[in-house]
Amino acid sequence: MDKNIFNNVKKTFLTLGICFSTVSIAQVGVDTTTPRGALDVSSTTQGIVFPNVALVNINTQTAINPQGGAIPAGTVVYNTATSGTAPNNVAPGLYYWNGSRWVAFAGSPGGLDWSLTGNSGTTAGTNFLGTTDAQDLRLFTNNIERARILSTGTIGVNSVGSAVSQVYVQAAGTNDAVAGRNDDTVANAFWGLNLNTAGTAIIGAANGIGGYYPTTGAGVAGSAVDGYGISGMVGNGAPNNSAHNGHSAGYFSLDSDNNPSTNNASAFAQIAGKDEQVISVINGANRRILYGGYFVGGVSGNQSYSYVGLNYNHNNNANATGGTFYKVVGNGSNSTLIMDKDGEPRVLFSPEAPEILFQDFGTGKLKNGEAKIELDELLVNSIYVDQQHPIKVFIQLEGNCNGVYVTNKSEKGFTVKELSNGKSNVSFSWQIVANRADSKDNNGNITSKHVGLRFPYGPKPLQQTEISSKKIDRLKK
Numbered sequence: 001m002d003k004n005i006f007n008n009v010k011k012t013f014l015t016l017g018i019c020f021s022t023v024s025i026a027q028v029g030v031d032t033t034t035p036r037g038a039l040d041v042s043s044t045t046q047g048i049v050f051p052n053v054a055l056v057n058i059n060t061q062t063a064i065n066p067q068g069g070a071i072p073a074g075t076v077v078y079n080t081a082t083s084g085t086a087p088n089n090v091a092p093g094l095y096y097w098n099g100s101r102w103v104a105f106a107g108s109p110g111g112l113d114w115s116l117t118g119n120s121g122t123t124a125g126t127n128f129l130g131t132t133d134a135q136d137l138r139l140f141t142n143n144i145e146r147a148r149i150l151s152t153g154t155i156g157v158n159s160v161g162s163a164v165s166q167v168y169v170q171a172a173g174t175n176d177a178v179a180g181r182n183d184d185t186v187a188n189a190f191w192g193l194n195l196n197t198a199g200t201a202i203i204g205a206a207n208g209i210g211g212y213y214p215t216t217g218a219g220v221a222g223s224a225v226d227g228y229g230i231s232g233m234v235g236n237g238a239p240n241n242s243a244h245n246g247h248s249a250g251y252f253s254l255d256s257d258n259n260p261s262t263n264n265a266s267a268f269a270q271i272a273g274k275d276e277q278v279i280s281v282i283n284g285a286n287r288r289i290l291y292g293g294y295f296v297g298g299v300s301g302n303q304s305y306s307y308v309g310l311n312y313n314h315n316n317n318a319n320a321t322g323g324t325f326y327k328v329v330g331n332g333s334n335s336t337l338i339m340d341k342d343g344e345p346r347v348l349f350s351p352e353a354p355e356i357l358f359q360d361f362g363t364g365k366l367k368n369g370e371a372k373i374e375l376d377e378l379l380v381n382s383i384y385v386d387q388q389h390p391i392k393v394f395i396q397l398e399g400n401c402n403g404v405y406v407t408n409k410s411e412k413g414f415t416v417k418e419l420s421n422g423k424s425n426v427s428f429s430w431q432i433v434a435n436r437a438d439s440k441d442n443n444g445n446i447t448s449k450h451v452g453l454r455f456p457y458g459p460k461p462l463q464q465t466e467i468s469s470k471k472i473d474r475l476k477k
Contacts, residue, residue, distance in 0.1 A: 053077040055095065057084030058102040058110040058121075073099035084109075087121025192219070204230070237274055239288055248273025248294075251465055256299060263300075263464050270294040270462065279457045287313045288323070289459055295330075296461065305461045306330025312459050313449075324356075325439065325448040329458060356436045356450040358383050365427045366401070369418035373430060375411070383434035384451045385411040392433040399426030 029035030032042040041048060055062045055077070065071045075097040082091050086109065094105040107115030114129055130137050130149070137149040148156045155167045162168035171177040180189030192201030194217070203211035206224035213221035222229035236244040250271035256264050275289040292309025310326040328334070334350040360379055364371045385391045393406045393414050401424035408415040411434070418424050439448035 050076055050078045050094065052080050054081035055079040055083065055090045055102060056081070057088040058090055058095075059088055061097070063097070071097055073097055089120065232271070234272070239274065239290060242276055245274060245276045246463070246465070253464075263466060265296075265464060266299050267297045268464060269296065270465075273462075275462055277460055282457070287457065287459065289462075294462055296464075300464075303461060304330065304332045306332060307459060310459070311448075313456065323449065324453065324456070354455045356453055357433050358436050359431060359433045361429070361431050363427065363429050364416060366404070366416065366418060366424050368425065369401075369421065369423045371416045371428075372408075372413065373416065374413040375432070380411050382437055383411055384437040385409075385434055389435045389451065394431040394433075396429040396431075397426060398428055399424070401426050404428070 026038060027035040028039050030039075030041045030043075032040055034040075051063070053063050061071055063071050063075060063077055077095055078093070079090050079095050079102070080092055082089075084090050089109045090102065090104070091109055095102040095110065096105070097103075102110060104111035107113045108117065108119035109121060111119070119127075131151070134151045136151050138145050139147040139149075146158060148159075148161055150156070150161045152163070154161045154163065154165065156162065157167070157169040158172055159168055159170040169177045182189045190202075194201045196217070198215060198217045200213040200218045200221050202220045203213055204220070204222040205211040206222075206227050206229075209223050209225045211221065212223040220230065232249040234247050234249045236247070248270040250269075252269045252271075253265045254267040256266040270291075271293055273291055273294060277287045277289065279285050279287060288311075289307070290311040291307045294305070294307055296303050296305045298304055307326065307329050310329055311323050312326060312329070313323045334352060336348050336350070337345040338348060340346050358379065360375065362373065364373050383391070391409050391411065391414070393409060395404055395406065395416060397404065402419040402422040404416050404418050406414050406416055414432075416428065416430070436450040438446045438450050441447050
């Protein structure tokens with residue numbers, strides 16, 4: 001047989017064999033004679049380049065089917081365009097056609113998985129990040145679990161969560177568990193709301209004690225062991241810093257109409273505060289006020305008010321000297337309570353005077369018509385006696401004599417003598433009243449003025465601080 005004819009026949013049979021193999025086995029191998037699938041591309045240095053197609057959006061096919069009609073589901077292209085309008089926009093990357101839209105391999109835009117750069121085109125109630133079975137969702141950083149959303153709906157931060165707290169945060173080291181910050185006159189860093197009539201919005205507890213709260217409900221309830229249940233502090237409290245008058249560390253109000261904007265309280269109190277008032281009848285002189293507590297009872301225009309721990313009417317200097325210290329001062333009567341035979345409290349009222357006075361009581365006895373009474377040294381050092389502020393002595397005889405008179409009066413004591421040079425030896429009771437001496441520091445500076453005060457101008461009621469409220473629907477669903 002001619003050699004050329006033989007080679008042609010050989011090539012024909014080889015071609016038929018390849019075609020028969022391809023049709024019958026339906027596998028294609030590139031750089032491999034043993035394909036492991038319908039298509040097996042073998043390379044250690046090269047990849048597969050998908051067709052580059054500039055998609056319009058996820059809803060438009062753009063790519064074509066060479067056999068005509070719609071492109072089949074599963075068609076893969078590399079999109080080269082940034083096109084379309086969210087949520088139907090596309091960006092460069094691999095996409096496959098699912099039969100009705102293009103789906104991005106990388107998530108967003110147009111993908112079915114969450115992308116590291118964020119997602120668009122999501123549908124609320126359909127797309128979500130989480131689990132569909134009864135498994136917790138755990139969040140990690142540095143391969144350490146940092147937060148957990150339990151399948152029951154509670155959340156734990158740096159913890160496994162708590163069955164009794166919707167959100168449980170376990171602080172690490174010196175970190176605060178939760179810190180809030182804001183810069184707005186209306187919105188707050190934290191706001192708690194309990195819609196139950198007997199509920200408490202915020203409970204704080206310290207030193208290992210459980211959280212105590214009133215059964216009638218509270219906005220804030222605090223408790224501690226060997227500490228403070230609630231602590232408040234306000235800065236800029238220097239006595240001569242008038243720019244910050246009217247401030248206090250604590251403010252409490254019993255509102256009469258459930259509308260705090262009307263300032264119509266039936267009782268309110270302020271703790272640890274300062275203010276300043278003007279006395280117009282004495283040339284507008286200022287009277288500074290520093291107080292530990294300020295308490296008011298009664299509606300506006302008909303109120304009982306009192307200051308506790310008050311430094312009032314002091315000079316305008318940083319040391320706040322020259323004023324007068326008051327334990328309690330107000331427009332009510334000073335009184336105490338005793339119990340009657342039925343166990344009911346009854347009121348006793350204290351005598352009050354227009355001056356700051358000390359008094360003392362004692363007994364003595366005439367000896368041959370004369371008796372010298374010496375006052376206690378502690379009292380002597382606490383009273384002030386001069387010609388304008390003499391000591392007042394009152395004697396009550398307890399026996400028969402010619403009568404007595406008092407002489408040699410001083411801050412140290414006095415002498416009682418019988419009239420007409422009598423020589424009686426009768427007993428008597430005595431009472432003295434004297435002005436209280438000024439209080440001074442170690443340098444002799446007056447820290448609280450007492451001498452010479454008679455009907456001094458006193459502090460008027462403080463102006464009630466204006467407060468406002470938020471609508472309770474801010475935290476409703």
